[in-house]
Amino acid sequence: MGRNTRDKNYRDQLWKKVGLVFQFPEQQLFEATVFDELAYGLRNMGLNKQEIDTRVNEALENVGLDPEQLRTSSPFCLSGGMMRRVAVASILAMKQEILVLDEPTAGLDPEGSAHILQTIKKYQQENKVTVVLVSHCINELILLADRLVVLDNGKVGAWGSTRDVLAQDDLQHYDRLFPDYIRILFDLKKHGWKINTGMLTVEEAANELGRVLKGGG
Known part of the structure; x- marks a missing residue:
């Protein structure tokens, strides 16, 4: 203000x-x-x-x-x-x-x-x-919020546009907070897949997974 x-x-x-x-x-x-x-x-x-x-x-x-x-x-x-x-x-x-x-x-x-x-x-x-x-229910926020702030013991763990926050590599240790379809993407990234985790919907996550499986990654 x-x-x-x-x-x-x-x-x-x-x-x-x-x-x-x-x-x-x-x-x-x-x-x-x-x-x-x-x-x-x-x-x-x-x-x-x-x-x-x-x-x-x-x-x-x-x-x-x-x-x-x-x-x-x-x-x-x-x-x-x-x-x-x-x-x-x-x-x-x-x-x-x-x-x-x-x-x-x-x-x-x-x-x-x-x-x-x-x-x-x-x-x-x-x-x-x-x-x-x-x-605490990030599922609710992903489709509503323009920006996200993740707090970790009172300190800012991550912040930015919703899509950018989800795409951050250092966000993986917060993956328990996110819905299943985003956790799947985080797990794949941990195992070396070149995959974009900045997906807001199940449909986006499925399309990104399909792209990688087809060799687009």
Whole structure:
């Protein structure tokens, strides 16, 4: 953002620009109803009732929840997965410039995870905002992220464009983090195959393997 976050005056404004979803949503939910949970930040922004209603309904629908069924429900009576959706919706409703999401799909089934990730990607593309996703599940990030940072005991192990990071030779000792099709490519490279590991999809990996088997390597 080009500003010094140590500046107290600027730091006080950051809540309007940066949205954060905790790894454990119960640590950030506090209102009596789902509606009030999403409306809290919007009221602090000074929005009128009609705009608040519109944003709350839109955000809940975006994460796959029914506003009419849940707006008067307590967020603490929901399942862990639904609580996570409410937490994500509360941030989407505020339409901030930067979103930071810590393990946003933890506790969700595969369908719920896919829905949340698609919602975040769509939100990012439509609003041109910056999204930072923290996850142990790199499978989720490979097709979503423009850039990857691999952290190893608090230090940066690798970083760059997603494709460039996957192609790095020194990334092989992190291969346990990656999906099976990329681990296969890493294993072949360890055994001396001249193969490009910077593949984002199963189809790309299969094509690269086919190229090498045909003598293209």
